[in-house]
Amino acid sequence: MSAPTGDRPATAAAIAAAVRAGETTAAEVLETHLARIDEREGEIHAFNLVLADEAREAAAAIDRRVAAGEDVGPLAGVPIALKDNLTTRGIPTTCSSKILEGWCPPYDATVVERVAAAGAISVGKTNLDEFAMGSSTENSAFGPTRNPRDTSRVPGGSSGGSAAAVAAGFSPISLGSDTGGSIRQPAALCGVVGVKPTYGLVSRYGLIAFASSLDQIGPFAATVEDAAILLDVIAGHDPRDSTSIPEAVAPVRSVLGDGVEGLRIGLVTELMGEGIAPDVAARVQAAAEALEAAGAEVGAATVPAVTYGLSAYYLIAPAEASSNLSRYDGVRYGLRVDAATTGEMMTATRTAGFGDEVKRRIMLGTYALSAGYYDAYYGKALKVRTLIARDFAAAYEQFDLLLSPTSPTTAFELGAKTADPLTMYLNDICTIPTNLVGHAAVSVPFGVGDDGLPVGVQVLAPALGEPTMFRAAAVLEEAAR
Amino acid sequence: MSDETSPAGIITRDDVAYVARLARLALSDAELDLFTGQLADVLEHARDVEALDVSDLDPMSHPYPLQNVLRDDVAGPTLDRAEVLAQAPAVEDGRFRVPPILGEEP
Numbered sequence: 185m186s187a188p189t190g191d192r193p194a195t196a197a198a199i200a201a202a203v204r205a206g207e208t209t210a211a212e213v214l215e216t217h218l219a220r221i222d223e224r225e226g227e228i229h230a231f232n233l234v235l236a237d238e239a240r241e242a243a244a245a246i247d248r249r250v251a252a253g254e255d256v257g258p259l260a261g262v263p264i265a266l267k268d269n270l271t272t273r274g275i276p277t278t279c280s281s282k283i284l285e286g287w288c289p290p291y292d293a294t295v296v297e298r299v300a301a302a303g304a305i306s307v308g309k310t311n312l313d314e315f316a317m318g319s320s321t322e323n324s325a326f327g328p329t330r331n332p333r334d335t336s337r338v339p340g341g342s343s344g345g346s347a348a349a350v351a352a353g354f355s356p357i358s359l360g361s362d363t364g365g366s367i368r369q370p371a372a373l374c375g376v377v378g379v380k381p382t383y384g385l386v387s388r389y390g391l392i393a394f395a396s397s398l399d400q401i402g403p404f405a406a407t408v409e410d411a412a413i414l415l416d417v418i419a420g421h422d423p424r425d426s427t428s429i430p431e432a433v434a435p436v437r438s439v440l441g442d443g444v445e446g447l448r449i450g451l452v453t454e455l456m457g458e459g460i461a462p463d464v465a466a467r468v469q470a471a472a473e474a475l476e477a478a479g480a481e482v483g484a485a486t487v488p489a490v491t492y493g494l495s496a497y498y499l500i501a502p503a504e505a506s507s508n509l510s511r512y513d514g515v516r517y518g519l520r521v522d523a524a525t526t527g528e529m530m531t532a533t534r535t536a537g538f539g540d541e542v543k544r545r546i547m548l549g550t551y552a553l554s555a556g557y558y559d560a561y562y563g564k565a566l567k568v569r570t571l572i573a574r575d576f577a578a579a580y581e582q583f584d585l586l587l588s589p590t591s592p593t594t595a596f597e598l599g600a601k602t603a604d605p606l607t608m609y610l611n612d613i614c615t616i617p618t619n620l621v622g623h624a625a626v627s628v629p630f631g632v633g634d635d636g637l638p639v640g641v642q643v644l645a646p647a648l649g650e651p652t653m654f655r656a657a658a659v660l661e662e663a664a665r
Numbered sequence: 666m667s668d669e670t671s672p673a674g675i676i677t678r679d680d681v682a683y684v685a686r687l688a689r690l691a692l693s694d695a696e697l698d699l700f701t702g703q704l705a706d707v708l709e710h711a712r713d714v715e716a717l718d719v720s721d722l723d724p725m726s727h728p729y730p731l732q733n734v735l736r737d738d739v740a741g742p743t744l745d746r747a748e749v750l751a752q753a754p755a756v757e758d759g760r761f762r763v764p765p766i767l768g769e770e771p
Contacts, residue, residue: 571719
């Protein structure tokens, strides 16, 4: 690991090592980060809530345990930001929606428990597109987040606050969720590392559901090593999530130095042409050459059905969302708008509580599932999903990993795509296929586009291919230096 | 494509009004117009799958085949009742309180 230079914020790995060795304290580390938040949060708006008091208490507790000779874990004293769709007991969790404003969950998400048990200090809940539906963090009921690299640009989304928090140095690591690219795309646009783990690798207990067959929690970090450390902490079976993979999980941090010698890596032809900005495609091509120079065998891969991913996704995800979001009815938690009858109360509450994008997706999903249209839309989309899985399986017979852009363009300006939902959806063409098939993928920063803004390269792996995927990510990070 | 119901961008204003009612959303006339156009655009884009013959494929509702996941039938900790009810909009006698259903008197 390289030493921090200039004002580049310290890595999670460096902070944890220094805190465990008694060379610094969690309290001191925290104050450095809170000062950075004070300085820039006003213009960035990465957070819905900054937890300064709670973080100071937690840091003091870590320092007492270190002083007592305890091993406080691999994230000792490391500030972490949490996407505001992860439940935190007694602390407001909003999903950036008015319908949950002020709600304090009665339980912690499993990942929240795990990062705390590893010594991390939660510094705040980050902004997102309402219920994680969006690609720019402009759909938040509490206002947009801005890209720390250029505040006239969006940070991407839906985990835009978590990506911006890391890019701005508010915390070296953060957690997001990825249903169609919501970790990888903002990571690419903000110039940080973002990981979408294999479906079932990380427990989703306490992740407020958007589309249950697609949602997955994953890390953001400024470095590949930090992302690996965080993934190792949060991965693993949880009996409270019935979709959690029961088998033991292979660690990723320990393989980071293994290189890519002899790995077969395929550049996905279908994701390099139409719709991809030439400067972005050029960086992906350069990444392929870097991997080849490091000893990988790089070739052209074809996964024809990925071009249908967007169509399938925008039927499947809204269908699942329309079901998941039926729970917001004003009865048990969150907003209630009073009315004469329960039915009227539910309609009034949902009408006032949901924003336009959430309403659009609920209606699209309800339509796709409704009598007369189910087979034509939802049923067909599920079969297209099988087709995509089949094409990936064929590609992975020839290749260990695949390579593509993460996002078709660099960060766009605020307001540029809000008027036309379909234009916004097209941001996710490269990331959606991974969610549909439950595989793993990571976005690694790899230089900048013609506008000087970060470009992310996506490394895709089959299910449980994280160790191999991280080896390639580490090589790309080194080559990009 | 042989399906009787063609997904060709045919979502109408009435369809959207019907679906909004099913989803318990009240839309203004202006919203109905806006959403009808926007949903039609998305459905129109989804027409690219029409040309695909997927009749021999099984539907994939989930990334891997899910089976029932059972735990041992042993009592364990649950959410604290008072903490849960403290977050409800209205509570009475330890239960969630709602307005009248089906128009009966409270």
